[in-house]
Amino acid sequence: MRSEDLIKNLFMDGRFPVLGGCGIKDVEKGIGYVLQMHHHPDSTEILLMVDGEGSIEIKGVNYAIAPQSVVIYNQGVWHEENLLPSRPVKMLYFNCAGIQVPGLEPGMLVTANEPCVYTLSIEKFATLEQLFITMNELKYSLETAAHAAANHLLAAILMLLLRDSTHESVGVTNHSAQAAETAKHYIEERYAEKLTLQLISEKCYLSTFHLSRTFKACYGISPMKYLSNYRIEAAKHFLQTTSDTVGHISAKVGCESVTHFQSVFKKTVGITPSNYRRKGVALIHGR
Numbered sequence: 001m002r003s004e005d006l007i008k009n010l011f012m013d014g015r016f017p018v019l020g021g022c023g024i025k026d027v028e029k030g031i032g033y034v035l036q037m038h039h040h041p042d043s044t045e046i047l048l049m050v051d052g053e054g055s056i057e058i059k060g061v062n063y064a065i066a067p068q069s070v071v072i073y074n075q076g077v078w079h080e081e082n083l084l085p086s087r088p089v090k091m092l093y094f095n096c097a098g099i100q101v102p103g104l105e106p107g108m109l110v111t112a113n114e115p116c117v118y119t120l121s122i123e124k125f126a127t128l129e130q131l132f133i134t135m136n137e138l139k140y141s142l143e144t145a146a147h148a149a150a151n152h153l154l155a156a157i158l159m160l161l162l163r164d165s166t167h168e169s170v171g172v173t174n175h176s177a178q179a180a181e182t183a184k185h186y187i188e189e190r191y192a193e194k195l196t197l198q199l200i201s202e203k204c205y206l207s208t209f210h211l212s213r214t215f216k217a218c219y220g221i222s223p224m225k226y227l228s229n230y231r232i233e234a235a236k237h238f239l240q241t242t243s244d245t246v247g248h249i250s251a252k253v254g255c256e257s258v259t260h261f262q263s264v265f266k267k268t269v270g271i272t273p274s275n276y277r278r279k280g281v282a283l284i285h286g287r
Contacts, residue, residue, distance in 0.1 A: 019147075019154045022094035022136050027052075032085035039078045043095040044107050046161070047071040048128060052089035054082050055205045056117070062210045063117040064179070068125045070161060072116045075099070075107020084202060092132045096154055109162065124160070131157050179204040180218040183211060187227050191234060192254045197224055231255060232268045239277040246273045 020043050027033045033052070049069040055062050056071060057080040065071065065083075073079050083089045099107050110116050120128070131153055138150035182204050187195065200223055201211045215223045231253040238249045247258045255261035265273050 016151045016155050017096045017098045017158065019135070019139060019151050020095035020097055022132075022139055023092075024136065025089060025091040025093065027083070027089035029088040030085050031089075033081065033083040033089045033091075035081040037078055037080040039076055040073070040095060041076050042107075043097045044075045044099045044109055045073040045093065045095045046157075047073075048092040048125070048132060050090040050092060050129065051087065052083045052091065053087055053205060054084045055207070055210075056081050057207075057210075058116055062206055064205045065117060066119075068120050068122065070118055070120055070125075070128075072109050072161075074109060074116070075105075082207065084205070086202075092129065092136075094132070094135070094154070096158075099158075109158070128157060128160060131160070177214075177218060179206050179211065180215045183215055183223055184219065184226065187223065187230055191227060191230050192252060194254065194256075195227055228264060229268065232265055235261070235265060235273065236269070236276065239273055240280045249273070 025033065032054075037057070047070070049065050049067055049071070051067050053064075053066045055064055057063075058073070058077060059079075063071075083091075097107075099109060101109060104111065135150050135153040135157065138146045138153065141147075183200050186200060186203050197208045197212065201208045204211055206214065212222050215221075215226070219226060221229070234253045235249050238244060238252060239246075242249070244252065246262065250258045250261035253261075255264075262273060265276070269276055271279065
């Protein structure tokens with residue numbers, strides 16, 4: 001969406017979008033922040049991420065967010081926010097009514113084909129952050145004309161957000177592939193640890209549901225099945241290259257129960273770990 005289209009309508013007949021609620025969400029590290037699925041039927045919402053990391057869900061699609069991320073919720077769009085406790089959360093937010101961009105439905109700032117989540121440069125984000133702080137102060141000021149000034153700043157913020165025709169999108173296609181690859185590499189490097197789907201999902205900033213769906217779409221199996229298979233491959237390597245006991249190898253690849261390890265190994269490979277080792281030794285000696 002080009003800014004000249006927005007400017008024409010924002011200032012048409014002296015009209016401005018009307019600022020609704022605005023504020024700063026500030027949460028200490030170790031707590032996180034979750035806002036369940038909701039929507040605003042009569043207003044458009046903008047988020048500016050100063051600090052924090054996690055994901056948001058918009059109409060069933062997950063997006064990663066991090067510092068300098070901008071999120072645009074078109075009017076009436078259902079969304080959910082999930083910020084991780086791994087770092088503090090600082091989020092600037094505001095709602096506005098009366099948005100009417102030429103060619104779009106009322107309350108829409110972006111089309112279905114444009115990114116609703118993108119990342120700004122440090123300089124541009126700093127400018128918007130300062131404008132927001134001033135707008136927020138004016139919004140709750142009792143001074144004469146303060147509210148009118150806040151609405152003018154709102155218009156300026158909207159134009160700055162949309163002045164570029166292209167943004168650095170963090171949409172689902174690229175992000176999903178990156179998240180699945182991150183999960184895959186994490187499993188390959190940490191398979192010996194006590195991994196859970198929840199832990200792996202947190203490393204990728206996705207919900208367990210969306211990581212499972214994305215991982216399977218990329219690799220054909222679930223993350224936990226990939227973990228199980230990778231542990232078996234590691235065990236096969238250790239059986240052939242070390243003299244460690246089966247019990248020691250079981251623990252070495254992250255399996256706490258030797259019995260369970262042997263059962264999974266036989267189900268996957270077709271023979272027991274001990275027979276696999278003997279078979280390998282026989283092949284080496286030509287027997």
